[in-house]
Amino acid sequence: MATPVPPPPPASAGGRDSSSKYFDTKRGEVTDLKALLRNQAVERDPRRKREVIKKVIAYMTLGIDVSSLFGEVVMASATTDLVLKKMCYLFLSTYAASNEELATLCINTMTRDCQDSDPLVRGLALRSLSSLGLVTVTEYLLPVLLKGLRDPAAYVRRNSVLAVLKLHNLDKAIVTENGLDDIVTKMLQDPDPQVSASSLMVVAEINIEQGGIQLDRALVIHLLNRIRDYNEWGQSFILHLLAKYRPESEEETFQIMNVLDSCLRVASSAVVLATTKIFLFYADSLRHIKDQIYMRLKQPTLTLMANPSPELRYSVLKHVEIMVTRCPGVFDSEFKLFYIHYNEPSPLKFTKLRILPELANETNIHELVHELTEYVQDVDPEISKRAIIAFGRIAVNIPAGADGIINQLLEFISNIDLDTVRTEAVNVIKDLLRKYPDRSADVLPALPRCLRVIENPTGKAAVIFLLGEFGADMRQTPYLLEGLIASYDDEVSVQVKAALLTAVCKVFFRRPPEVHAMLKRLLTTMLNDTSDTNLHDRALLYYRLLRHDVQEARRCITCAKSPVVEFAEERLSGLKQQLFEEFNTLSILYDKPAEQFVDEKHLETTSIPQLSFAAAAAANAAAAQAAQQNHAQSYDDTAQAYHGNDDDLLGVGGHASPSRQPWSLQANVTLDQETFQTKWEAADTAATLDLPLSSCPPADQVESLAAENRIYCMASGDLGHALKFFFFGRDSNDVLHLAEVQLEKASCQLTATVKSEDPTDAQTFADSFMASLGALL
Numbered sequence: 138m139a140t141p142v143p144p145p146p147p148a149s150a151g152g153r154d155s156s157s158k159y160f161d162t163k164r165g166e167v168t169d170l171k172a173l174l175r176n177q178a179v180e181r182d183p184r185r186k187r188e189v190i191k192k193v194i195a196y197m198t199l200g201i202d203v204s205s206l207f208g209e210v211v212m213a214s215a216t217t218d219l220v221l222k223k224m225c226y227l228f229l230s231t232y233a234a235s236n237e238e239l240a241t242l243c244i245n246t247m248t249r250d251c252q253d254s255d256p257l258v259r260g261l262a263l264r265s266l267s268s269l270g271l272v273t274v275t276e277y278l279l280p281v282l283l284k285g286l287r288d289p290a291a292y293v294r295r296n297s298v299l300a301v302l303k304l305h306n307l308d309k310a311i312v313t314e315n316g317l318d319d320i321v322t323k324m325l326q327d328p329d330p331q332v333s334a335s336s337l338m339v340v341a342e343i344n345i346e347q348g349g350i351q352l353d354r355a356l357v358i359h360l361l362n363r364i365r366d367y368n369e370w371g372q373s374f375i376l377h378l379l380a381k382y383r384p385e386s387e388e389e390t391f392q393i394m395n396v397l398d399s400c401l402r403v404a405s406s407a408v409v410l411a412t413t414k415i416f417l418f419y420a421d422s423l424r425h426i427k428d429q430i431y432m433r434l435k436q437p438t439l440t441l442m443a444n445p446s447p448e449l450r451y452s453v454l455k456h457v458e459i460m461v462t463r464c465p466g467v468f469d470s471e472f473k474l475f476y477i478h479y480n481e482p483s484p485l486k487f488t489k490l491r492i493l494p495e496l497a498n499e500t501n502i503h504e505l506v507h508e509l510t511e512y513v514q515d516v517d518p519e520i521s522k523r524a525i526i527a528f529g530r531i532a533v534n535i536p537a538g539a540d541g542i543i544n545q546l547l548e549f550i551s552n553i554d555l556d557t558v559r560t561e562a563v564n565v566i567k568d569l570l571r572k573y574p575d576r577s578a579d580v581l582p583a584l585p586r587c588l589r590v591i592e593n594p595t596g597k598a599a600v601i602f603l604l605g606e607f608g609a610d611m612r613q614t615p616y617l618l619e620g621l622i623a624s625y626d627d628e629v630s631v632q633v634k635a636a637l638l639t640a641v642c643k644v645f646f647r648r649p650p651e652v653h654a655m656l657k658r659l660l661t662t663m664l665n666d667t668s669d670t671n672l673h674d675r676a677l678l679y680y681r682l683l684r685h686d687v688q689e690a691r692r693c694i695t696c697a698k699s700p701v702v703e704f705a706e707e708r709l710s711g712l713k714q715q716l717f718e719e720f721n722t723l724s725i726l727y728d729k730p731a732e733q734f735v736d737e738k739h740l741e742t743t744s745i746p747q748l749s750f751a752a753a754a755a756a757n758a759a760a761a762q763a764a765q766q767n768h769a770q771s772y773d774d775t776a777q778a779y780h781g782n783d784d785d786l787l788g789v790g791g792h793a794s795p796s797r798q799p800w801s802l803q804a805n806v807t808l809d810q811e812t813f814q815t816k817w818e819a820a821d822t823a824a825t826l827d828l829p830l831s832s833c834p835p836a837d838q839v840e841s842l843a844a845e846n847r848i849y850c851m852a853s854g855d856l857g858h859a860l861k862f863f864f865f866g867r868d869s870n871d872v873l874h875l876a877e878v879q880l881e882k883a884s885c886q887l888t889a890t891v892k893s894e895d896p897t898d899a900q901t902f903a904d905s906f907m908a909s910l911g912a913l914l
Contacts (some may be wrong), residue, residue: 152347167196167203174209178851183218190224197231204232211243219257222250225267240269244277251281256290263293266301279315279802282511286320291329298324298332302339325356330363334371343380352382354389369405376400376411377721380418390419394430401437406449408438409536410456414720417463426832431464436904439474443828443907447482447552454488455564455725459717472496476508478831483517485699490523494530502531502538506545513549518557525558529565532573538742547583560596563587567599570607577607585613588621594630597614601633605640609647615655618644622659631669637664639694642679646691799903802847806867812853814867817875820892823899830885830913836860839880839910846909848876848902858882866902870895874902 170193177727179185190213196203207229214225226247233240250262254303263285265295268277282304285297303310303319312318319341324336341350366376376397384390387728393415400412413434420430438460441453468475475489475496490512496504509531512524525546532542546562553559570577580603587600601621608614621628621637628634641659645652663676682690715730724731731740843864851863862878872895880887889906893899 146396156643167201168515170196170203171206171209174206174213183216183221186213187218187221187224190221190228193228194208194224196515197228200576204226204235204729207232207239208242211239211246211651214243215246219255219261222258223261226261230268233271236726237271237273240271241273242712244274246703248281250275251285253362256288256293259285259288260292261291261295263300264296267296267303269483270303272307277336278304279311282317283315283379286317286324286437289325291332294324294327294329294332295335298335302342305343312343325359330366330371331368333363334367334374337371337378341374349381350378352378354385357382357393361393361726364396365399368830369403369408372400372403372405373407373411376408376415380411380415384419387423390423398433399897401434406441406444406453410453410721411443411458413438417460417720420464420628425869427464428467431467434460435467435471436908439471440904440907442474445829446829447485451485451488452726454485454492456720458492458495458714459720459725460487461492462713463717464497465757467493468499469496469501472501472505476831477512477520481710483519486488486517486520487523490520490527494527494534497531497535497538499535499537502535506823508540510545513558514553518555521555521558522561525561529568532569536573539569540576542575543569543573547580550587556590556592556596559587560599561591563591563596563599563603566726567603570603574607581608581611582612582661584608585617587616594632596634598630599635600642600824601636605643608642614644614650615648618652619655622655622662625659631672632671634672635675638676638679642690642694660684693911707764739796748800800900802905803867803869804847806847806865807851808849808865808873810851810853813863813875814905817877817892818896820875820894823893823896823897824903826889826891828887828889828902828910830880830887830910832884832913833860833880833885834913836862839878839913842913843906843909846905848906848909861907864906866905868898868902870898872898876902876906 170189173179173189174186180191190210193203193206193210195642203783210225210228214222214229216225229240229243233243233764244266247262247266250258251266253259253262263281266274266281274611277301282297282300285293285300288294301312301317304317318340321336325340327333327336337350344350357379359382360379364372364375372657379393379397397412397415400408403409407704409901416430416434420427423430438457440455441773442450444450444453453705453893457468472493475492477486477489484516493505498690506528509524509527513521515521515524528542528546532539543566546566549562566580568579584600584603588597588604591597591600604611604614604617618637618641622641622813625634625637633778638659639655640654645656660676660680663672664680666676667673679690679694682693712730716728719725719731722731723734727734736788836853836855839862840853848866851865853860853862855861856879859882860880862876862880864876864878866874868874872893874891874893876885876889876891878889887910889903891903892908893902
């Protein structure tokens with residue numbers, strides 16, 4: 138008799154996740170849910186009913202088909218419980234397309250809710266009704282939509298604007314015939330910024346086949362004057378549109394930059410990078426102030442780099458990588474901020490190693506080389522490899538440092554017993570000698586040892602190339618090549634064999650008596666080797682060329698080569714220019730243009746046109762004529778508001794206010810403790826900082842670094858677990874800024890609270906304080 142199977146043990150209450158009850162997948166559960174929804178006891182108990190609907194939504198989220206419950210959920214949606222109604226409407230919107238006949242049952246409930254006294258219910262019902270995605274719903278949706286666009290509640294108006302887009306996707310004709318597109322265009326002036334931003338997005342989407350929204354001067358002024366009222370997403374979208382607008386004059390360009398200057402001081406990386414794109418757009422055409430524009434962008438960019446999120450830092454670094462090639466020298470003074478930290482993800486390290494060589498100059502080259510030397514000995518071989526490549530790029534960019542770098546690379550070959558390091562060092566030396574051939578005498582003595590110790594085929598091929606190109610006059614060269622020929626059958630790398638053939642031919646023309654027999658033996662072996670067709674054909678070519686005319690073969694194989702003046706990587710290639718034109722898009726992160734990873738039908742023209750102010754004036758005039766005349770404020774009103782922000786951003790033109798000086802900190806400022814305490818208690822917090830430091834410095838070092846940037850310490854103390862400081866500074870507009878700083882010793886985390894007499898400049902003061910601590914970040 139078989140032993141009965143024991144029942145499973147009861148589940149422990151503490152051993153299950155709190156949400157696991159919503160994800161029970163036992164057989165027949167959907168049928169049980171239908172029975173529960175029809176149960177009168179559940180119908181009378183709001184709490185139990187809500188729990189059942191929660192489980193239905195959880196099943197739907199997991200991808201389980203619960204469409205058979207559509208009728209029951211329709212009946213459950215007729216409730217005053219807002220949470221329950223929201224879940225029911227979510228279910229109905231999801232399954233309406235597959236239950237079109239049953240979906241008509243919920244239309245009455247939704248249209249009735251659109252007349253509810255609660256704006257949350259009205260907005261929810263309107264959003265859900267428009268999300269059903271059924272053509273049969275349009276006749277019921279249109280009346281409530283027209284009423285919702287005039288609703289006094291901003292939440293309802295915003296959902297109504299978005300519903301216009303959904304209706305447009307269902308039936309474009311009904312939107313045009315009822316003038317919904319014109320109504321939405323007028324709502325760009327809506328007093329609520331969320332409604333205005335949604336209207337802008339809907340108008341752009343509706344007109345996407347015509348190239349998107351038409352920007353003219355009046356609309357640009359209207360958007361700029363309200364830019365601070367919009368949330369992060371609204372600002373990002375507006376800035377994306379403004380990047381396509383071409384100012385009609387330099388004066389208008391300065392005005393736009395003055396207005397957008399405040400967007401560089403916000404915490405949102407999306408807004409800062411979108412604003413940066415516009416400034417870079419203008420910098421290419423205003424070349425006489427290009428350096429000043431890049432200098433203005435430097436500090437906001439460095440501030441974003443201090444964000445604790447590695448994903449955000451990586452995105453910012455990829456954009457900085459594009460910027461440093463467009464305007465060399467701007468970031469050079471902050472090169473230490475691009476040093477690698479041990480706990481950073483590898484993509485961040487790789488990006489920094491590509492940026493660091495671009496920041497090198499004759500002043501900081503020794504510090505950079507010392508730092509890169511540490512990276513060469515990293516446990517990650519990829520870091521070592523990229524650090525050595527960085528050495529080569531620095532030597533190419535700065536000829537004065539080439540000698541020291543080549544000597545350093547030779548030291549790596551001699552002292553570091555790692556094949557990856559030796560291989561990459563030899564490869565970099567090979568490239569450098571193409572530009573500095575006069576340094577070959579210092580490199581040749583190291584080649585025999587390299588040939589013995591390097592096992593990597595790429596490194597071995599590089600050594601053989603150097604022997605053939607520069608080592609023909611070295612006494613040992615024929616003997617080194619003879620040993621390689623003797624071990625030809627043991628060599629498996631085609632790359633090494635091809636390099637050997639070329640090197641032996643080159644040495645033959647310089648020292649024929651010693652190499653003649655070696656070349657004959659090598660050609661015979663390679664012509665009999667059929668393991669690789671390309672290698673065999675190359676040997677056959679050399680053989681026939683030598684048989685035909687030795688002097689012609691000499692001219693072809695050992696032709697005179699002028700030193701390399703510029704490598705292809707140094708030039709601003711078409712790819713780099715295309716990536717720059719797609720700034721603040723995924724193209725920067727992928728290192729490829731959008732056309733390579735986006736379907737053609739979804740591509741958007743993102744290229745930045747060169748500014749021609751005369752052409753821009755004509756283009757914008759045409760756009761203004763085509764645009765709706767009532768989509769913005771009157772020109773006189775908006776122009777007055779536009780010119781109201783008359784601070785000259787760069788001090789080079791525009792409407793500079795004589796009463797406000799360019800921002801900087803005054804030197805030798807004093808303040809007594811009583812005044813500091815009074816000002817601190819009276820002011821509100823205007824800005825904060827949260828920075829991870831590489832190490833915990835002593836208090837006097839923090840004070841001295843801040844003082845060098847004209848930020849002075851009122852008092853400091855040791856709390857045991859942390860250091861605490863009180864700093865102050867006075868700017869060029871005689872505004873006093875105060876800061877309370879605490880540095881945790883264990884985590885090396887620095888936090889700062891900034892208060893100011895003028896909060897608009899508090900973030901600038903905070904950025905200046907962070908810049909003063911750049912050496913510690």
